[in-house]
Amino acid sequence: MKKKSNAKRVTKRAREDFWELRLYIAGQTPNSITAIANLEKICEDQLQGKYRIEVIDLLEKPQLAKGDQIVAIPTLVRRLPPPVKKIVGNLSRTERALVGLDIQPVR
Amino acid sequence: MPQVKLKVSRTPLPKTPTGIDGLDEVTGGGLPKGRTTLVCGSAGCGKTLLAMEFLVHGAVQYGEPGVCMEFEEAPDKLVANIQSMGLDLRDLIKRRKLMVDHVRVERNEIEETGEYNLEGLFIRLGHAVDAIKAKRVVLDSIETLFAGLSDVAILRAELRRLFRWLDERNLTAIVTGERGNGTLTRHGLEEYIADCVILLDHRVNEQISTRRLRIVKYRGTAHGTDEYPYMIDDDGISVLPITSLALAHKAPTTRVSTGIAGLDEMLGGKGFYRGSSVLVSGTAGTGKSSIAAKFASAACARGESCLYFAFEESPSQIIRNMRSVGVDLEPWVEKGLLHFHAVRPTSTGLEGHLAGMQKLVRKLCPDVVVVDPITSVVSVSGIYGVKSMLTRLVDFLKVQQVTSIFTNLTFGIRREERTEEGISSLMDTWIVLWDGERDGQRTRGLYVVKSRGMAHSRELRELAVSRKGVELGDVMMGNRRATAAAG
Numbered sequence: 001m002k003k004k005s006n007a008k009r010v011t012k013r014a015r016e017d018f019w020e021l022r023l024y025i026a027g028q029t030p031n032s033i034t035a036i037a038n039l040e041k042i043c044e045d046q047l048q049g050k051y052r053i054e055v056i057d058l059l060e061k062p063q064l065a066k067g068d069q070i071v072a073i074p075t076l077v078r079r080l081p082p083p084v085k086k087i088v089g090n091l092s093r094t095e096r097a098l099v100g101l102d103i104q105p106v107r
Numbered sequence: 108m109p110q111v112k113l114k115v116s117r118t119p120l121p122k123t124p125t126g127i128d129g130l131d132e133v134t135g136g137g138l139p140k141g142r143t144t145l146v147c148g149s150a151g152c153g154k155t156l157l158a159m160e161f162l163v164h165g166a167v168q169y170g171e172p173g174v175c176m177e178f179e180e181a182p183d184k185l186v187a188n189i190q191s192m193g194l195d196l197r198d199l200i201k202r203r204k205l206m207v208d209h210v211r212v213e214r215n216e217i218e219e220t221g222e223y224n225l226e227g228l229f230i231r232l233g234h235a236v237d238a239i240k241a242k243r244v245v246l247d248s249i250e251t252l253f254a255g256l257s258d259v260a261i262l263r264a265e266l267r268r269l270f271r272w273l274d275e276r277n278l279t280a281i282v283t284g285e286r287g288n289g290t291l292t293r294h295g296l297e298e299y300i301a302d303c304v305i306l307l308d309h310r311v312n313e314q315i316s317t318r319r320l321r322i323v324k325y326r327g328t329a330h331g332t333d334e335y336p337y338m339i340d341d342d343g344i345s346v347l348p349i350t351s352l353a354l355a356h357k358a359p360t361t362r363v364s365t366g367i368a369g370l371d372e373m374l375g376g377k378g379f380y381r382g383s384s385v386l387v388s389g390t391a392g393t394g395k396s397s398i399a400a401k402f403a404s405a406a407c408a409r410g411e412s413c414l415y416f417a418f419e420e421s422p423s424q425i426i427r428n429m430r431s432v433g434v435d436l437e438p439w440v441e442k443g444l445l446h447f448h449a450v451r452p453t454s455t456g457l458e459g460h461l462a463g464m465q466k467l468v469r470k471l472c473p474d475v476v477v478v479d480p481i482t483s484v485v486s487v488s489g490i491y492g493v494k495s496m497l498t499r500l501v502d503f504l505k506v507q508q509v510t511s512i513f514t515n516l517t518f519g520i521r522r523e524e525r526t527e528e529g530i531s532s533l534m535d536t537w538i539v540l541w542d543g544e545r546d547g548q549r550t551r552g553l554y555v556v557k558s559r560g561m562a563h564s565r566e567l568r569e570l571a572v573s574r575k576g577v578e579l580g581d582v583m584m585g586n587r588r589a590t591a592a593a594g
Contacts, residue, residue: 026226035221058227062234069211070227072256088256089221100218 019043019051020080021101026073027059031090035074038091046103076101120327123171123243123279126164127157129346133320133335135328138303141277143270145300147284147292148307152318153339154283155185156192157307158245160343161281163194165243166204171279173243174235175207176228178251182209192343206235212255219258225265229272236278244273244280253294270299291323302326308334317456320346336458347462347499358560359383363510366405367398369579370538373555373564379536380560382508384501386531388515389540393551394572395514396420398538399477400429400436401577402512407439411474415447416464418483422447425479433576446471452483457496460484465503476509481530482516494530501533535559541567545583552583 023039025032036055043051058065058073068077068086078085078101087100098105122136131137138144138161146154162173177185185207186196199205208231235241249269252262273280282300284292291297297304304324310317319334337346362377371378379385385402387395403413417425425447426436439445448467450460468476478484481497504511515530531537536559541552551570555563569580 024227026230031222031224038221058230062230065227065231065234066208070231071210071212071225071252072217072223072228073226074223075227087218087220089219089223092221094220096218097220100220 017050017081019047019078020054021051022054022056022068022077022079024056024058024065024068024070024073024075024077027057032074034092035076035090038094038097039076042091042094042097042101042103046098046105078102123165124169125161126168127160127344127346128342129335129337130157130320130344133346134303134322134325134330138279138281139326140279141274142302143273143280143282143300144303144305145282145284145292145296146305146307147286147297149286149309152286152307152309153337153344154307155180155247156189156339157344158247158281158283159185159189159194159196160192162205162243162245163189163196163199166199171242172204172239173206173245174232174239174241175205175245175247176232176235176249177207177209177247178212179248180209182207185209192339193341194343203239206239206241208232208235210251212252214255214257217255219256222261223258224261225252225269228265229269232272236276242278244278246280246282248283248285250284250292250294250296266296266299297323307337317458319458336462338455338459338462340463342466345462345466347458347465359508363409364405365398366401366403367577367579369568370398370553373553373566373568373579374536374558375561375563377561379510379558381510382505383510383535383559384504384533385510385512385536385538386515386534387512387538387540388517388531390517390542393540393542394570394577395516395540396425396479397429397432397434397572397577398540398553399479399512399514400425400434403445403475403477404429404434404436404439406475406510407442407444411444412471413439413445413475413477414468414471414473415445415477415479417447417449417479418452419480421449431574432572433574446473457484461496461500464500468504468507468509472507473509476504476511478511478513480514480516482514494533497530497533531556540570550583553579 021039021043023035025035039053043053056064058070072088074090076087076091085101087097091097121140122134122138123140124131124137146157148154159175162175165171165173180188189196196205196207200207210228210231232244236244249266253259256262282296284296287293291304291306303326306321306323308319308321310319318337318339320337321334322330335346337344359380359382361381362379363381364371364378365374387398389395403415406413420428429436436445440447450463501511513534537556539554539556541554543550543552551572552567553570554565554567566582569583571578571580
């Protein structure tokens with residue numbers, strides 16, 4: 001087995017794993033729109049296309065709040081890869097978002 | 108300058124009955140309708156139980172479905188705990204009269220990355236309320252949010268918004284909060300709840316626990332600032348209101364025999380007033396229980412029912428002892444006219460005893476109640492608080508029109524005057540059993556210290572308790588000395 005450097009190993013993981021992210025919002029509020037925008041940027045920068053974002057509007061589907069134990073809006077749930085992680089807020093604090101999602105920053 | 112007289116029309120605030128024993132009386136009808144009440148107290152004081160009973164009674168008795176947002180216990184555990192109190196949540200949930208939504212907020216799960224609000228909570232609550240058309244809501248306990256989310260400013264703003272939300276929808280809500288150090292709740296919930304705040308206090312005094320409920324605030328209602336004892340047992344929570352007789356009960360005029368001919372004679376020839384309170388006191392072995400038992404027996408013979416609270420001896424002991432003085436209580440027990448209730452005096456605090464006795468009296472509706480002896484219960488907590496408890500008990504029995512007879516052990520002449528000072532003033536009739544020496548022989552006597560509303564004998568009559576029964580003999584004349592009984 002060839003020894004890979006750390007950076008390459010991380011990139012390999014990012015390439016191999018597929019990220020499924022679910023963002024819960026409650027209507028198209030300014031904060032929610034900000035969150036969606038921030039999320040798209042983070043995914044573009046960090047996940048190289050290996051991701052899928054699902055936006056769930058609880059105003060349309062309130063019954064879905066219970067399953068993922070949603071209390072705060074917006075809440076982002078990392079469903080894949082496991083383990084499940086939950087972060088709260090509009091994701092403007094990128095470093096905290098990355099920590100919360102457990103993404104090693106690719107830079 | 109002309110004085111303008113302000114005419115304020117007083118529209119009473121509408122209230123929602125809780126269905127909890129005694130709480131509706133204490134609050135003058137229940138909790139403020141369409142508003143939020145804060146129930147706070149330390150762990151284990153019964154906040155969750157109170158809140159859940161409010162929901163259950165609402166659903167079952169008042170046709171108001173309810174939603175519980177449970178922040179602390181997992182729903183299975185909550186349902187199981189409440190089930191053990193006799194409230195079937197599962198059935199109500201199935202019939203969509205009740206909905207329990209478990210909200211889990213765990214700090215280590217949540218990284219706060221920017222601005223947010225608690226709209227998710229609102230959506231869940233709104234969804235549940237709409238689904239079963241709920242009128243009542245419980246948030247138990249919302250302070251958990253403070254543990255899970257760290258932005259206090261956001262939390263406070265959202266809490267304010269939540270209580271407004273509840274008010275707007277006219278939902279009668281209970282919010283529970285844990286007692287803080289020096290504050291009513293740990294995170295100051297009381298600032299947001301303007302309408303009604305109830306504090307549950309659970310103290311342990313010399314190994315005996317006392318529970319007290321206090322209405323700290325109730326806007327628009329003149330509430331007493333007193334603490335009301337409450338208890339939690341198999342049937343849930345019950346609060347003991349101070350029976351608001353205000354001494355307005357009608358004075359009874361019918362008389363009942365004491366069961367002892369000589370004693371009836373001493374009491375104006377007719378015996379006790381029905382519904383009156385009688386105290387029989389004396390030193391050890393003077394025959395107090397025998398007098399009480401004779402009265403009970405006479406009542407049962409008339410077809411009346413009797414509830415005998417035994418705090419010292421077991422029922423079988425009492426029956427055996429009474430048989431030896433010619434009083435057979437067993438047939439009355441068998442016929443269901445005489446009901447014994449034996450309790451260890453140390454098993455609970457005064458309030459617990461009071462609550463238990465009231466409950467049983469309400470359930471069995473006896474005509475006569477015997478408390479034998481009241482001394483053991485008194486000695487459990489000392490003089491302080493006793494008079495209050497006894498006043499409540501005696502008041503309560505009067506309202507129920509029960510003739511009550513209390514026995515009280517005294518330790519000698521001086522002590523007798525002291526300990527009974529409080530108790531005897533509550534009683535309509537006070538009989539003292541005297542133990543003394545006459546002409547070199549120990550004798551027993553009986554005299555009536557007081558008996559309200561009737562002319563009574565002032566004589567000291569000889570009391571003979573033997574196999575033949577309890578009889579009053581002649582007036583004791585001449586020199587006598589009371590025996591200073593070794594307590």
